[in-house]
Amino acid sequence: MxxxxxxxxxxxxxxxxxxxSSVDLCNSINAALAHFNKPPLPEPVIAGYIGDGASMLVRRALGDPEGDVHDEEYVTEVLTYFLDYYRIHKLDFTxxxxxxxxxxxxxxxxxxxxxxxxxxxxxxxxxxxxxxxxxxxxxxxxxxxxxxxxxxxxxxxxxxxxxxxxxxxxxxxxxxxxxxxxxxxxxxxxxxxxxxxxxxxxxxxxxxxxxxxxxxxxxxxxxxxxxxxxxxxxxxx
The missing domain is CATH 3.40.50.1000 (HAD superfamily/HAD-like)
Incomplete structure (x- = not known):
């Protein structure tokens, strides 16, 4: 039909x-997490966070899907690092x-x-x-x-x-x-x-x-x- x-x-x-684009997005998230001394996440977990935009992807990776755990300044710092890293690496494996x-x-x-x-x-x-x-x-x-x-x-x-x-x-x-x-x-x-x-x-x-x-x-x-x-x-x- x-x-x-x-x-x-x-x-x-x-x-x-x-x-x-899942590998490049996952690598960029884990690079940001490592930079802020957070443990890495498995690729399937990060892949499940994709779809609602960069800010929500970062929040979910930080264990903060509703935006009520971390202050906005911190989230912005992680988001900025993620976007800067992804800008360079967005075509590595995509x-x-x-x-x-x-x-x-x-x-x-x-x-x-x-x-x-x-x-x-x-x-x-x-x-x-x-x-x-x-x-x-x-x-x-x-x-x-x-x-x-x-x-x-x-x-x-x-x-x-x-x-x-x-x-x-x-x-x-x-x-x-x-x-x-x-x-x-x-x-x-x-x-x-x-x-x-x-x-x-x-x-x-x-x-x-x-x-x-x-x-x-x-x-x-x-x-x-x-x-x-x-x-x-x-x-x-």
Missing amino acids: HFPTQPRLIVFDLDGTLID YVYPGVILSLEAIRAAWPDTLMAVLTNKPVNPSRDICAHFGLSRFFFQNYGGNSFHTKKPDPHGLLTLIAEASAIAGQTITPAQTIMVGDSHVDVLTARNAGAQSIGCTFGLAPQSLITTPPDHLANAPTDWLTILGINQRSS
Whole structure:
């Protein structure tokens, strides 16, 4: 089963959806923890903390998910160290998931008028740098990060902004119902739901367990599944 009509806008999460960045994020968190004399955390634990932005990732790594244990100055120091380290090491081990570029090219070929964008909770500068490095930027008219707006996903503000911008580019109104959010966690599913858009959940990403409790409209076990879900014939595209 696939979506009944061609979407006008497809918005992708970044980490766990287009790229596997878990090793570089985990290494950067553990470098920050070591700098502040904290014990390292296992990679699977840190990977489970990814998805709600850099600040929340650092808070969780410090054992402070609600922000009520450490003072803000301390959290800011750790966050700054983490971001500085990650800025240098963000491409050490990060890679584009197999099938992502093929699938984006197939979508572009089949539906040249369908716009695509990135909406991630990762800070916008590393997001754009990573997409540029891997040749992903050419597919997207916009790339917004967790610090692009006053709120982060699952608040729908970023997605609704992209819908408005896409409508301006297209010269006609694109509705949330004509929009699909593709991501690997409940954060992306809720973002779509809060905006009135449709969702595809990626089970190959960093938080597949969260898609069980917050199920998307469709599940993709690999990036090439996006094409099947969208009803795009890979051979003809």
